[in-house]
Amino acid sequence: MAGDSGSTASARPKILGHRGASADAPENTLAAFRLAVEQGADGVELDVWRCGTGEVVVHHDVDTRRTAGAALRVRRAALRDLRALDVGAWRGDRFRGERIPLLAEVLEALPGAEINVELKAERFPDLGLPAAVARVLRAARAGDRCVVSSFDGLLLAAFRAVAPEVARGLLVAEGRSWRLRAGAASRIARPGAVHAQASLVTPERAEAWRGRGLDVRAWTVDDEAEVARLSRLGVAAIITNRPAAVVASMRAADQR
Numbered sequence: 001m002a003g004d005s006g007s008t009a010s011a012r013p014k015i016l017g018h019r020g021a022s023a024d025a026p027e028n029t030l031a032a033f034r035l036a037v038e039q040g041a042d043g044v045e046l047d048v049w050r051c052g053t054g055e056v057v058v059h060h061d062v063d064t065r066r067t068a069g070a071a072l073r074v075r076r077a078a079l080r081d082l083r084a085l086d087v088g089a090w091r092g093d094r095f096r097g098e099r100i101p102l103l104a105e106v107l108e109a110l111p112g113a114e115i116n117v118e119l120k121a122e123r124f125p126d127l128g129l130p131a132a133v134a135r136v137l138r139a140a141r142a143g144d145r146c147v148v149s150s151f152d153g154l155l156l157a158a159f160r161a162v163a164p165e166v167a168r169g170l171l172v173a174e175g176r177s178w179r180l181r182a183g184a185a186s187r188i189a190r191p192g193a194v195h196a197q198a199s200l201v202t203p204e205r206a207e208a209w210r211g212r213g214l215d216v217r218a219w220t221v222d223d224e225a226e227v228a229r230l231s232r233l234g235v236a237a238i239i240t241n242r243p244a245a246v247v248a249s250m251r252a253a254d255q256r
Contacts, residue, residue: 012254013230014042014237015246016116018220019060023241026067026091028058029098030109040247043114043145045219045239048103049074050129051082056103056136059087062122064100075126103133107140115142116195116217116239118171119150119159130159137166149195153185160189169193169217172200193217193236198226206233224249 020032021039033044047060051074059082065071068085088098107115117137119129130148137143149169150156156168170191172182182194193215196205201218209216218230219239227246230238231253240246 012250013235014114015040015243015250016114016217016237016239017041017044017243018239018241019046020044021241021243023222024244026088026095026098028060028067028101029088029095030101030105031088031095031098033106033110033113036243037110037113039244041113041243042237043116044106044110045116045118046103046106047118047120048129048133049120050126050132051079052076053078053080054132055079056129056132057082058101058103058106060120062120075122103136104140107136107142113145115146116169116237117146117148119148119152119155121150121152121155125152125155127154127158130155131162134159134163134166137163147193149191149193153181153189156185156189156191167192169195169215171195173197174199195219195239198230201230201233201235203233206235210234221246228253 017036019027021035022032025032025035028046036044046058048056048058051057059074063071063073064085067087070085072081082100086097087100088095137146143166147167147169148159149171151171168189168191170182170185172178172194174197194209195217198218198221206216215236217237218235221227221238221240222242227238227249
């Protein structure tokens with residue numbers, strides 16, 4: 001992957017498990033990530049924060065109430081306190097004992113997989129997070145199989161400054177100001193991909209984005225008809241909660 005330039009869309013989109021195989025396992029856990037790969041995904045998408053003691057941890061929400069029943073704020077909590085939480089039991093006894101993983105642990109557990117690392121941000125983003133993520137990727141020698149994404153243009157620009165060789169993707173979602181925000185973020189972060197909510201990926205936009213040298217990655221797609229539509233548009237990747245179903249639908253389409 002190139003840091004400052006996009007690549008041509010492949011014939012078959014890559015399949016990335018959204019927070020792992022999150023329809024079947026507790027999101028953003030090693031169990032979910034491993035299951036996504038077992039189900040045929042090319043890799044996974046995950047979310048990262050820098051916790052209160054400085055480590056890069058994998059979790060989506062600003063706090064752990066939904067996944068662990070205890071409302072620790074991730075950016076303020078010490079790693080030892082976050083690791084004491086069980087973030088698997090809410091999905092059943094099979095997953096009891098799953099812990100919040102470090103980004104480094106995910107990279108080690110999935111050595112051949114592509115990893116989409118989303119930099120999370122509150123109203124005031126943690127501008128130390130990009131450098132911390134860059135250090136983890138370098139230590140794991142994983143930069144060439146990762147793409148770092150964010151809705152926050154400042155975080156992406158900060159990541160570009162410390163790791164320009166690693167691919168970047170700008171996240172966009174529906175809303176009145178998405179074009180304005182995306183334009184401003186693109187100017188400062190120079191991403192090589194746009195990671196768009198699937199409903200925003202029209203034929204015209206897909207063509208325009210690719211014309212600007214951007215890969216198009218669509219999220220979050222679980223419907224078979226939507227997978228087929230996006231595949232026809234030539235998206236580079238589909239991010240899904242259900243890797244097994246999406247992989248099966250694409251294989252079936254190939255045999256028609």
